[in-house]
Amino acid sequence: MRSHSRRIASITAVLAAGALALAGCAKGGGGGAPQGAAGTTQTPLENKAVSAISVGTAADSAGPAPEVPGAKPGGTVYMIDRDDFSHLDPGRIYLNYNSSVSKLFTRTLTAYKHEPSGDIKLVGDLATDAGTTEDGGKTWKFTLKDGLKWQDGSPITSADIKYSFERLFADFITEGPDYAETWLVPDPNKPFRDQYKGPYDGKELDTIETPDDKTIIFHLNGEHPDFNFTVAMTGYGAVPKAHDTKQKYDKQPFSSGPYKIVSHITDKSMDLERNEHWDPKTDPIRHAYPDKFHMEFGVQAQQSTERFMADTGNDKYAFTFHNAVAAERVQEVLGNPELMKRSVQGLTPFTTFYNINTKRITDINVRKAIIAAWPSKQIQQISGGEINTGKIATTVLSPTVLGYEAFDLYGKLAKPEGDPEEAKRLLAQSGNPNPTVVYAYNQTPTQEKITVAIKEALTKAGFKVVAKPLNPTTYYDAIGVVDNKYDIYWGGWAADWPTGSTAIQPLFDGRLIADNASNYSHLNVPEINEAIDKANEITDAAEAGKAWAAIDRMIMEQAAIVPEYYQTYFGLYGSGLGGVKFDPIEGEQSALDIYVKQ
Amino acid sequence: MTTVSWSGEPGTSRGPGPFLSVRDLSVEFSTEDGIVHAVDGLSFDLEKGTTLGIVGESGSGKSVTNLAILGLHDPAHTKISGEIWLEDQELISAGSGTMEKLRGNRIAMIFQDPLTALSPFHTIGRQIGEVYRKHKGASKKEARERAIEMLRRVGIPQPETRVDHYPHEFSGGMRQRAMIAMALVCDPDLLIADEPTTALDVTVQAQILDLLKELQQQFGTAIILITHDLGVVAGTADNVLVMYAGRAAERGTVREVLREPRHPYTWGLLSSMPRLNSPVDVPLKPVRGTPPSLLNPPPGCPFHPRCDYAELAGPELCFTQRPSISPETGHGDACYLTLEQKRDLRTATTEDRA
Amino acid sequence: MTFPSSTATDAAAESADTAGSAGSGTAAVVGRSPGQLMWRRFRRDKTGVISAIIVLAFFAIALLAPVISALYGKDPYTTYGQNQPGLLNEYGYPIAPNGGISGEFWFGLEPGLGRDVFMQLVYGIRTSLSIAVIVTVITTVIGVVMGLTSGYLGGKTDYVIGRIIDTLLAFPSQLFLIVFLPVVEAAIVLPEEETPVWLRYVSICVVLTVLGWATIARLLRSQVLSLRTREFVEAARVTGASPARIIFKELLPNLWTPIIIQSTLALPLYVGSEAGLGFLGVGMTEPTPDWGRMFQVGVNVYHSDVTYLLFPGVSMLIFVVAFNLLGDSIRDAFDPKTKR
């Protein structure tokens, strides 16, 4: 996720929708242990992997979902958040926020099941299991469950699923992930739209095979052992051919899940009602206790925090997907045990970091000096402390990614306020004790202040700092240029699914450097590129995890980024609700187990 | 018919006397720079059916006097003393309710500039009618008919349509006629006309003055005509009061004052006035100097700084003491020069000019 | 048949006389210049004098900021709270009550960066006031020039300027302000250069000026239109005076009162606008001390640290009230007719 911290994203409200859309969704893995009622003191979130992620069995995939103790059906649940869902057409969804709500009405082939233990299992959602492959990931077979129905009662067939993938090639579906599209055409190195133009002119995609109404077989153009994780992305959710309204579908998707949209006024409200044709027996992850959802948008974090604190009227029955406790109210909330009982806390899959442009700062000692001098502690303090930001990071991978290993190459945890002496020593080695660095930043109030601290810390170490404010709406455009003139700039990322490949490859594969691509540090080290290729071919999840952790270390040795945080989420909900849980996959509150206390 | 007299004791109720009697009237304004003595011990009388012309330069107190009669001064900044009797009603001590009932009903006023003096937001008919409604309790319809009648009477053509027009749709003369119609709508006993013709061109002036005269004859209204134009007085008024620095300088009938002016100031006024029968190449002689400051009036006769003859009355008299008007009735003036001195000087100047 | 006596202002003096306020009537008599009169009236106005002292004090503080800083021993840039442990807690809020007010930090500490609030406030006055003054002066000059030109020349020029004014006044300026600033800078500054502080300063001035001059121009235009037909201007024209002479000698002297009144009205508005920009996040950038940015922080932290919102809030209220009162007094002094 490319939002620096929720504080910036939610409070100053300056992130471009573009940036939000870009931010991608949080298909990270691992379970930052949800910490419901943490009492008055903050429970520290350890820098350790909690990655009991596994692929579930067919039994795990069978419905219904295990009962939530004390939960009863009925009532209306309210949801308040800053933004309306930018997309509801599954094909156009990348953002975690859109995914969270889509789970209520869009089902996917596979999905993540949260065990009471905190473990996470990839299970079949529409499919009977998490998919099978017998050739190392080149051919994938899924079988649909019995009793699956659309909101009009018609059955969900394998043809519908095939169609859902085909329509992703249409010219208007550009916002979602394109892994599957790239893998389903004959040549992965050519633009996929040149090879197939979508179903609207009557042509079918022959790499997807539907031998009967229940079976669907994908023939990929390469080995992708984690393709079953890929199809868990909401971007690959089901869309019925008979009710595909093309562009209009984005506002009124046709439900395959427990709820259907009865009204959606953009930017204002959305109302969901029960979809009577949804059968809980087919669904291993959804409960659908409330009769209705009423969602209200345009509520800034400041206001939602105030409303949760006041806990009056319908706000008692309200939760929020995304809005965190406003940074300026955190202190108050932490000091109030009653409120803490209604809080949700956890580690999200998002990591943030400062990219060091390795194309411009070619001297590794200078890069190391930047890391050494970095005022991590001060930045955290300015942004509202750990609970508002996250744990100070020392690695590329997040603890939520399968295989994460904790290490701290530059002793940042020992001296989080920066070590100017060490930095000076490193600079002396580089031969230029006073290098000039251009720090480009998103011009938001918090970032401006952080810049003050960064400038001070780097100057102390002997750097000459040029601070370059960038318009928040064009920030990513500016730093996305390969030949940009900046040396250090902030960024953030989350893996699309909880393996190292989507956490590391897009950011540090030197062969992917291009304008607007996400290798912002422009790191191009042949050994790392090779290691990435090897890791991608490992079919055993644990082995692959180890390989990615090793690459993590290689990258940190190159000093290509200054890791900032493993982001945390800290939110509130109303006193009248139960079953509000933290979803470590999306990094925000989950609606699936919610019920109205009666 | 004597207009100006000293009859009557202040504060006592009066038997039959003049219709309007102003007694020892003083008006002071407090301003940021000090007290302004706008009117200082002024007295005069006015009989029914006659016209009194009050003449003087700007700031001589003529308008202030008449606003005092109507009670239109700003009470917060004005101090008034003396008495004003309208028949048996004392006006200075009268309550605001009484004054409201008198204004527009028994006493009416016409202002100098009919454009600014008429409300631009209401029709002429309404402005006339509302006076009638207020004082006579007439209905809207009656008031409108009365307004049309009044407009017709003051010589406005097609009054039935004009009644619904706004002031800005009237010409200057017509506006003043409308103003007069408004003033006379309740048949007032006293009409105060403050420079009613100054803003109008000469031919219209004459028409308006004729109209006033004609209406006076019809209704027997008493008129106070304020002007700085002696010509207007000559043609219209019965009696004249010349004011200088808030005091009466000279009073008498029109004939007396214009034929035999006594006060040097009146001479000045007359000599600055062109005459039809005098040769055109004789220059007009304005009164030299400027009017005195009413904040710090000069000691002695207020006119002495502008008077050519101040020494004639003695070395100090004019410079230290204020002359009062004498004789107390009839043609009188406030000057220390003897009647002989005045007559000689007057003859000399008149011959000069002739 | 009239008296050719005294002055041309006869009618005016007479009406002032009759209206019961002999102010202007006597003025001519005593023979003071309008300036002296204004000064006399102003001195007598206690509110005005007190307000003037307060306003001058603000200006003095702005000018003497470095001296105050030296005496006080702190500056607005050092992040005391971050450098000295024990001042800010882990969330960045001052540990001491009331926003960390102490003998050492008179007005407390800024949450987050831990800078000295008193110094921020003192130096912030500099930014706010200087921008407001500059913008007021420039808008007034442009407004006067445009208004005069438009009103005096009339015809096509008037039409064109009039439409420009209409357009500007129809523009939702608040929006424009937010959007225009980043655009201006993106257009001027090269990517690798640090945007100089003066550029933001200039951009703010430019944007406020572009949107500000129309009001005063419109006012002056109508004033000039009514003056243009007055006798003395006609007279000057008939006697062959050059347009420059008519504008500078005949028109301008009569416009000083509306110009001064308008600019005293405008200045506090610009102080507010400048702070508003800071509040919306497009004002002066860090680390330049700025009231608007203090507001922005204050509004965000007031639940935990209301002191920080109150200092700029109350300071600004005092200044704007004082300036508005001063403006009223100046207006009264110029134009006693509308006395309060």
Add this chain to the structure above:
Amino acid sequence: MTGFLVRRVAGALVILLIISAVTFYLFYAIPRDPARAFCGKICQPETLALIRHNLGMDEPLFVQYWHWLTGIVAGRDFVQFGECPAPCLGYSFATQEPVFGAIVDRFPVTLSLTVGASVVILAFGIVTGMIAAWKVGQPLDKIASASSVIGASLQIYFVGPLLAFYLVDTLQLIPRPSYVPITESPVEWFTHLMLPWVVLSIIFTANYTRMTRSQMVEQLAEDYVRTARAKGMSNRTVFFRFAWRGAMIPIVTIFGVDLAVLLGGAIITEQTFSLHGIGELAVRAVQNTDLPMLLGVTIVGATAIVVLNIVVDVLYAFIDPRVRLS
């Protein structure tokens, strides 16, 4: 009257054309690529090019502007969003909804806010101003004048949060500001908008108090008022029937000018209280560099101001018979 309207409307159209062109060119001058917003996290260059084409952004700027203009009259068809019926102001880059629909949707909120605030401003401002003028120099006048000076010096972003904090959170006197459609519940509509109305009107009310007072004082010194008094009209009649009419003329004029400022104030107010009005839409559009939305809001805002100014001019003619609409 008809001639006047035709000419004013024509003039207004020209102004709107200028504003739209300036805004269009200006906002498009921002060095950014809106297409990026429609591209996934990992964005292929081909996809980006496709999106640019879908959005019509591969054409020269003046062609884009022309398309935008014709869209208002004839509607457009976007690949990225589908059909956009006339009057089409394009689709939001951020929410992908038709700009026109979004504005129409938000319109009641801003209308309620500004109309309500206008009523407060005019009613309260004029009444207190008249009281002050009626009691010139007396304590009531001084209180009104003093509080109006302070009111005029306040800022929305200072008063808004403070009032909300004390009245809503601490004392819980009034409900939290939000928008309830008047058709749904007039009472709730009223109570929920009370605070925003008050906050938005504080500054303006103070100005109108001051203005009304000084205008009344000025009018009371006018000749025609003196005439009215000379006619025997009571003080009340003079005050309310005569002076009031004259005082209203400059106030109506200033109000016409203030509408633009009021709209600006509505932006901050909506932002402060999280009301989903056009102002909030605008701020979000700015934050998202949502060009079509920005353009749409700017044009609608400008149209509102221009139209209201025409209305004010017509109103002016009703109040002041000297003004003729020709």
